[in-house]
Every structure is written in structure tokens, then in C-alpha cells.
Amino acid sequence: MTNIEEYKKRLKNNYKVAMQVIKDVFGEEKVGELMCGAILLQVNSTAVGRAGICKRYRGKGYCTIEVSEVLFQLSDDEIINTLIHEILHTFKDTDGHKGKWKIYADEISKNTKYKITRLADSSNIVIDYRYQITCKSCGLIKNNHRLSKKKINQYKDKKIECPKCKYNEFTIKDLKKDIMILE
Ligand SMILES: [Zn+2]
Ligand SMILES: [Zn+2]
Structure with missing residues (x-):
């Protein structure tokens, strides 16, 4: 298996876990109402400055979550952390890292082992393990x-x-x- 295939497989599995965590905390119905209709997962091999980014398009039925290849140097838990962070950005009532996003993130941090910080997509994260x-x-x-x-x-x-x-x-x-x- 090439690296990229391996990354995509890990991403898919970790995404499943992240979604389950979110549904467990907020309930399937609420998540269904708030979340983007569909999420496209992408691996970016050039962005090294940030772990992940979420793009929401107004009027389109889907969002994309793009994670950096460097993220796969980290543990599954850290990948799941980043994915939860990004999935919360797809919630319709969120805007940036304040207000509702922060409330949702805190709710996850309080009730699960995942600690959601607003750092995942800030540009000053550099993962440089050797x-x-x-x-x-x-x-x-x-x-x-x-x-x-x-x-x-x-x-x-x-x-x-x-x-x-x-x-x-x-x-x-x-x-x-x-x-x-x-x-
Ligand atoms: Zn072992
Ligand atoms: Zn963010």
C-alpha cells in the first residue's frame, strides 16, 4: 500500500470514530439537523502549516475537510481530535471558533477523552517530529x-x-x- 492509500484508510476509520463521538454527545437527530449534508475528506500533501481545514460552501450541499499529510505522523487520537474540530465547523450555526463552535467543542471536551482546542487549523502549528x-x-x-x-x-x-x-x-x-x- 502506498502512503497516500494508507492515509486515506486511516482517515476514513478515524472519521467514523469522530462522527460516533459527536453523535454520542449531541444525539443523532441534532447532528443530522446541524451538520453539512455531505462531507468530502481530502488529504493535502503540501500544506504543512496546519493540521486540518474545513471548507463550507454556501448553497452547496456539501463541505470538504482537508487534512494535511503531516497529521498522519500523529496518533489516531490526535487525528480524531482534529477531525472533530473540523466537523464542528460544518455545523450550520457555527462561525469561526467563537460562539456555538466553542460551546460544542467544550461539550465534547467535557464529556469525552478528546480535548478540542481551536488550534487545529491555525497557521502556526508546525508538526516537525523527526x-x-x-x-x-x-x-x-x-x-x-x-x-x-x-x-x-x-x-x-x-x-x-x-x-x-x-x-x-x-x-x-x-x-x-x-x-x-x-x-
Ligand atoms: Zn504494540
Ligand atoms: Zn477551526
Whole structure:
């Protein structure tokens, strides 16, 4: 699978979770009334300054949510966070990050494990992790800015356990050089 296909699959699955969270908090009926008729999901490979953006077109029956490719360096929970943030922008009675949007975001933050901040689409977010460590068993992703040679060797020698599933084999990718350090 190419990266982009993988991203789209993750995006689709995370979108399902995000929608379920929103429906659980506000109820299916209210969500149906407020939300954009249809949402198109897109992955943007060039926008690195922001995690996501939502575009709402007046008079058209759909909205688009575009997420940056860099978002996929983060955990599923963080992707879901961004998606909830953007889906709330599709609610008809919201405008920007104040008023109703803020009330909805706070409601989600209060009642679920997702903490919705207004930062997701601000232009000063820069995700610049260098190393991505992925558990070969459960897929848990960890991002590091730095990774010492000693630590890399510990991963290679299988001396480090996954905090989630306790497995000891990982892949490590150097995102800056776009190469695999450990496969
Ligand atoms: Zn926003
Ligand atoms: Zn694991």
C-alpha cells in the first residue's frame, strides 16, 4: 500500500470514530439537523502549516475537510481530535471558533477523552517530529524529535517493549530523510 492509500484508510476509520463521538454527545437527530449534508475528506500533501481545514460552501450541499499529510505522523487520537474540530465547523450555526463552535467543542471536551482546542487549523502549528516509531504488532505510533544511537540499538536488539501490547519489534522511520532506520 502506498502512503497516500494508507492515509486515506486511516482517515476514513478515524472519521467514523469522530462522527460516533459527536453523535454520542449531541444525539443523532441534532447532528443530522446541524451538520453539512455531505462531507468530502481530502488529504493535502503540501500544506504543512496546519493540521486540518474545513471548507463550507454556501448553497452547496456539501463541505470538504482537508487534512494535511503531516497529521498522519500523529496518533489516531490526535487525528480524531482534529477531525472533530473540523466537523464542528460544518455545523450550520457555527462561525469561526467563537460562539456555538466553542460551546460544542467544550461539550465534547467535557464529556469525552478528546480535548478540542481551536488550534487545529491555525497557521502556526508546525508538526516537525523527526522519528516515527511504529509497533509491528499493534501499530501504536510514537513520535520523537530526537533518537540516540543507543536508543536505536535498543530497538534493534528488541530490548524495548511496546507500552500498549508489550511486543518488542518496531519499525523506525526518519521522516526528515524519508528513510527507514529499522524495518
Ligand atoms: Zn477551526
Ligand atoms: Zn504494540
